[in-house]
Amino acid sequence: MAVDDERRAMSLLHGLLEEAVAGRGRIAVVTGAIATGKSRLLYGFADEAFEHGALPLSAMGSRAERDLPLGVLAQLLHNAPMTEEHRATMLSLLHEGARTHLASDPRADAIEHVDVQIVDALCTVLLELAERCPLVVAVDDMHLADRASQLCLAYLARRVKYARIMLLLGTPGHQGHPPNLLHTEVLGQPHCRQVRLGHLSQQGVAERVTLLAGEEAAARYAARCHEVSGGNRLLVDAALEDLQESGAPGERYGEAVVACLHRAGPEALLMARALAVAGTTSAAARLLGRTGTDDGDQDRPHEGRPDRPHGGRLHAGDQDRPCERADAARAEQALAGAGLLDGGRFRHEAARTVVLTGLDGAERARLHRGAAELAYHDGAPVAVVAEHLLQAGHAGQPWALPVLEEAAEQALRDGDVEPAIEYLKLAWQACADERRRARITTTLVRAKWRINPSTPAGHLAELTTALRNGNLGGGDAVVLAKALLWHGHDADAKDVLARLAELGEPDRETVAELAAARAWFRSSYPSFLSHLPVLSEEQASGAAHSLTVGRRLESAGALARALAGECPDEPAATAERVLRGCRLDEMSMDTVESALLTLTYTGRADRAAPWCDAFIAEAASRHAPSRQARLSAIRAEIHLRRGDLAGAVDDARRALEIIPPASWGVAVGGPLGSLLLAGAAMGRFEEFLPQADRPVPEAMLETRFGLHYLYGRGRFHLMAGQPRQALRDLRLCGELMRAWGLDTPGFIAWRLDVAEALVRLEETEEARLLVEDQLARCDRRCARVHGAGLRLLAATGEPRHRVMVLRQSAELLQSSGDRYELARTLGDLTEAYRAMGEFRRAWMVGRRARALADECQITVLDPDLAPGEDGEGGEAEPVGLRPVLSDAERRVAALAADGYSNREISGKLFITVSTVEQHLTRIYRKLNVTRRTELPADLMSRQA
Structure with missing residues (x-):
């Protein structure tokens, strides 16, 4: 309703007042939902x-x-001017009437009570x-007046037709409220007029926002205010404040929602709470009407709880007094009339949030428990049911x-790791079957x-205890062994693998x-390979029973x-084929890791880089920091093999920041070595x-990660001028590689680094x-x-x-x-040219070596490789270079x-292509x- 509508309503009331002053009593019933402006x-x-010469007597239900x-009648009469005698009589009547009413049955409708x-x-x-x-x-709020006052006012309404009285009553109207004496006794009177107020239209909201904050604010916020308020003035004002302050409905909007709910009544408040849990009004009504679904005294409503209505009929989880359909419909109408709903849902998530916040823990759990059961029987998605179970x-x-x-499995596939963990934790707590509980624990790990x-x-x-008790499957036992090895528990891992061999004929998984x-x-x-049970040829050939398992086998085998040290072409081709079909779901991290490392160790780091970057981005978007860290460690290795030292430092540090070194277990050798x-x-x-x-960890030296660490530490000591200390790490690295059959140059060329130490x-x-x-x-x-x-x-060799x-x-x-x-090679080549007296070549190669060193941020390059400086701070040209070229040759060379190209030079200098070639x-x-x-x-800057 806009300002003009308010003026029309006020004009109508003034007309009725003039008639009442003239001796023709009138009744005006002002109806409207919450915050439509009735009280104002x-x-x-x-x-x-x-x-206008009339005496106002006011009261509020x-x-x-x-x-x-x-x-309510006492409020009116106490404010009326009268003599002491009349006041004493009035007080006596009120006292007697109250006493009589209390002695009667308050549920009866007869006026004689x-x-x-x-x-x-009176x-x-x-x-x-x-x-x-x-x-x-x-x-005001006539519907909340005590019944005795309602009876008296109804009696008065029938007698004011020829009195100088204007009876002005405010009520929400019939919508959302059961009929009362106002509807049965007052509205039917011929001298009664009804004034209906409504919420603000979109134009009305714009006018109100303009009035409160100006035209610029109206242009920015009016449409949004109407969207989240439905024209409810209270919500409009609160939403405007929040939008101006933070850009979204927030604290003030939530407070206004709570105020509207409490004014709407207990039934509407209960419906709102059920709606906040169930999501839609239809589901909320069913939730409130559930019977026989809660068992145990702890789930029954507590007697005397302040949020329970007196005399209401909506009771969430109450087995003895189910919700009646009419009650739920009225509650929904009250919420919709207050502008809180749109399409059977809260207009904004902030409303739902504030309602949930107002629930105590027991009530919230009870509602979610009922919602879970309803959602399950309705065939709702498992994620919806699981979320209700979790909240309950x-x-x-x-x-x-x-x-x-099932919800956890689905969440893991979608990358929602945190909800999956919470679902599994609740399942673990509720599971009484030890074998199934062990399986849940494995998935949780x-x-x-x-x-x-x-x-x-x-x-x-x-899980180790479950294995000893025979409650852990063979596939889960392998997962357990790998986890134990990661944390350096070698003895426990060997024990698990030994017990795995005792389980008998392994199943398909x-x-x-x-x-x-x-x-x-x-x-x-x-070093642990010998502890794994050996599979027969038939078992090994049938292992890849699914696409996911097949990729894992292919990738690890590659x-x-x-x-x-096999021919690198075939493993690299396998790795790329596997990567083209991979996503970071719950089973594929080992698959991705093995494929990326295969490309890296077969001299194809340039091909591995874009794949690795894509998977890092996917891990970040899926909120999987562990995977992001492991992939960053691989990216650091890729950077090293391309000579990007700064990139290697950044990614290795990132890996150690996402997962602290203590949490890396034996795998810390990877990022630490890089x-x-x-x-x-x-x-x-x-x-x-x-x-x-x-x-x-000492156990790290039993793993591939230990080789990375030994090699990195050996190189560090070597470059720091400690060749003998470097030799110990590098030779140990080589011995382990030979013992384990991993002595391939694409992985770690340890002989070269030992040779470099020996040269020094x-x-x-x-x-x-x-x-x-x-x-x-x-x-x-x-x-x-x-x-x-x-x-x-x-x-x-020889010089x-x-x-x-x-x-x-x-x-x-x-x-x-x-x-x-x-x-490094260009640096050595510069020295070799210099030793042979070829200073021009030494200067040119040294300049290129210096440029690469600067690009790689190398600070330990031989100082003699740095170009000399001329008087202006630039690079000085070796003596004898300047007079070599003519001006024409210098232009062509530049x-x-x-x-x-030769043709482009020809066009720029206006000479023939043949002349360019001769130059x-x-x-x-x-x-x-x-x-x-x-x-x-920079030949053109070097003029003679």
């Missing part, structure tokens, strides 16, 4: 009535005073007063356990592992887990073959020294033999290792062959994409160095280069 209209008109006989003579005498007091002065008798904290029904398990691997550690002892575990142990825990390798290469020894000295100890002959051994173990497809090996071979070998090394490393190793031939000969990529990039 009543009291505003009563104030104006005094200015109240739920708290409904049992106080004649309480309030003495007719008393009613007549009304006579008002009629006599009206003879002296016109009266406006205004009663109860899963005692026979159907509840499978619902929680897997789910918690996604958040933090250390979180489920407390369940491992429980156990066979699949064992087959996948064998390949996984082969690549990650090789990594095992890659680390065993961090040490990158820090050593960058020359940041003091910064990374604490990582080199960090205590690590001037034991060049042994170093040369190790380098030759390493080169014999890899072909040119291992470009990165081959290139690094040639660099060390040059360091141990006259050094340039040729280093150039071969640079070509291989250029193709491999490892910028760090390429920078454009060629910038990447222009370039002379330029290459004069500068002693073979290709345009070796040309100095």
Whole structure:
């Protein structure tokens, strides 16, 4: 209703008042839902009535005073001006009427239960007063007035037709409220007029927002205010405040919702609470009408609870007084009339939230328990049923356990790890079957592992006990063994594997887990491989009974073959095929990890990088920090093999921040080793020294992760100038790799690093033999290792062959994409050129080496590689370079160095293509280069 509607209502009331003042008594019944402005209209008109010569007498009905006989009439008469004699008589009548009413049956409708003579005498007091002065008798919330006062006012209404009295009554109307005397006795009177008020229209909301906050606020917020309020003035005002402050309905809106609910009455409040739990009014009505579904005294309503209505008929979970359909319909009408509902739901989540907050724990649990049962029998999605069970904290029904398990499985598939964990915890608490409980615990361990691997550690002892008692299946026993190994509990893991062998003929699931575990142990825990039960050929061939299991087997097998030194093409192809069909569901992390590492260790780090980035983003979006950390550790390895040292540091640190080092278990060697390798290469020894000295689990040296750590720590000591200490770690790393059959150059080329340490100890002959051994173990497809090996071979060979070998090394490393190793080779090549007196070549190669070193953030490059400085702070050109080229040649060389083709240079300089080619031939000969990529990039700035 807009401002104009309010004016029309006020105008109508003024007209009725004029008639009443003239001696023709009138009745006005103002009806409308909550916050439609009834009270403001009543009291505003009563104030104006005094200015028109009428005496206003006002009273208000109240739920708290409904049992106080004649309480509303007493409010009216106490405010009336009268002599002391009349007042004493009036008080005596009120006292007698109250006493008579209390002695009667309050449920009866007959007027005689309030003495007719008393009613007549009380009304006579008002009629006599009206003879002296016109009266406006205004009663707000008439529906909440005590019954005795209602009877008296109905009696008065029949007698004011020829009195100077205007009877003004406010009520919500019939909607949402049962009929009362107002409807049966008053509205039917011929001198009665009904004034209906409604909520604000969209235009009315805009006018109100403009009035309260201005036109700019109305343009921004009016539509939203109408949407969340339905035109309810109280909600409009509150929503406007919240929107101006935070941009969304919040605390003030919630407070206004609570105020509306309490004004709507107990039945509406109960419906709102059920609606907040059930979601829709139809479901809420059924929830309130449930019978016989709660058992146990703890689930019954408590006597005398203040939130229970007196005389109401809606009782959530009450077995003795079910909800009547009419009661529920009226409650829904009251909520809708208050503007709180839209399509049978709360208009905004803030309303639902504030209602739920007002529920005590027992009431909320009872409602959710009933909602769970209704949702289950209605065939609702398991997630909906499980959420109600979770909020109820109860899963005692026979159907509840499978619902929680299915909901957890579905949540894990969708990446909703936290809800899945809560469902499983409730299922675990409710499950009495030990074998089933062990299965639930295994799933819970897997789910918690996604958040933090250390979180489920407390369940491992429980699962171990379940295995000893024969309550843990073979497949779950394999999962338990892997978890124990992760945390470094070697003895317990061996005991689990031994008991697994005693379980007899394995079932299909156990066979699949064992087959996948064998390949996984082969690549990650090789020293434990002998403890796994051996599968027959028939069992092994039938292990891949599903697509998910098949991918796990393929991926783990590809990594095992890659680390065993097989031809890298086939494992890499398998890994890429597996990755194309993978998602990070509850079973595939090992699959993804093995496939990414297969690509990385077969010299295809460039192909692994985009896959790894995509899976990291997916893990972050699915709120799986454990997986995000494990993938970040792999990404750090990929960065290292591409010479991106800063990227390796960032990802390794991220992995150790997401999962603290203590929670990584034996796998901490992966990110820790990468961090040490990158820090050593960058020359940041003091910064990374604490990582080199960090205590690590002793069991880590029984795993692939221990090899990463030994290699990283060995390289750190080597680059820090401690070759003998480095040799201990590097040789131990090599011994373990050979013992476990993982001695492949694509994984860790430990011989090269041992050789480098020996070179620094001037034991060049042994170093040369190790380098030759390493080169014999890899072909040119291992470009990165081959290139690094040639660099060390040059360091141990004759000086006259050094340039040729280093150039071969640079070509291989250029193709491999490892910028760090390429920078080291170019640094050695610079020194080799300088030793041969080829200073121009030394200058050009050294400049490129310095650029790569800066790109990789290497701070330990030989200072002699740094270009000299001219008087202006730029790079100085070697003596004799400037007079070599003519001006025409310099212009051609500058454009060629910038990447222009011969035809493009011809067009820019207005010369023929043949002339460009002749110039370039002379330029290459004069500068002693073979290709345009070796040309100095700033020739034009070096004028003679």
